[in-house]
Amino acid sequence: MSSLAILVGLGLGAILLQTFALSVLPSWLRPDLVLVFALAMGLRTRGTSALILAFLFGFIVDVLSGSPLGLFSLLRGTACAAARIVDRVVYLRAPIPWALFVVGYLCIDALLIVLWQRVFIGPEVAWASMLLGLPGQAIFTAALAAPLLSVFLRLDSDLAGDRLFSLAPPPASRARL
Secondary structure, X not given: OOXXXXXXXXXXXXXXXXXXXXXXXXXXXXXXXHHHHHHHHOOOOOHHHHHHHHHHHHHHHHHHHOOOOOHHXXXXXXXXXXXXXXXXXXXXXXXXXXXXXXXXXXXXXXXXXXXXXXXXXXOOOOHHHHHHOHHHHHHHHHHHXXXXXXXXXXXXXXXXXXXXXXXXXXXXXOOOO
């Protein structure tokens, strides 16, 4: 099975689990698994393919959630790019830095969602209702992010020959500075 098919399966699984969590868990305890998927895609060595997948799964969330089309697509693509940039400065492939990065980025993402919904929908969007559940969501998402990173790392070790979607750094002879 190709790595693209496996990653698409993981992304669809993240969407399904997130949709299930939205219907079962209270609002203050809902993880954002698609965000974790998009952030993990930012750790990939080939940025364009990972960015396209992050945009695609963000667009699927847009369609399923009824939000303005392109909102989550833009935010998930931005998350992928941000993880790629931060990973060049800080080593994010260890569980604790990864979980802390996910918490921080989830807070930024929530503020961006509120800001863009106020722009697109209007001032009647309640800041308090979205931001009250943020601490619980951030902690629960970070608690799930560390094991999910190990799944991505294990997947990459199994697919080490496929350079298109690998988390492994490129060989030193071909690395760009």
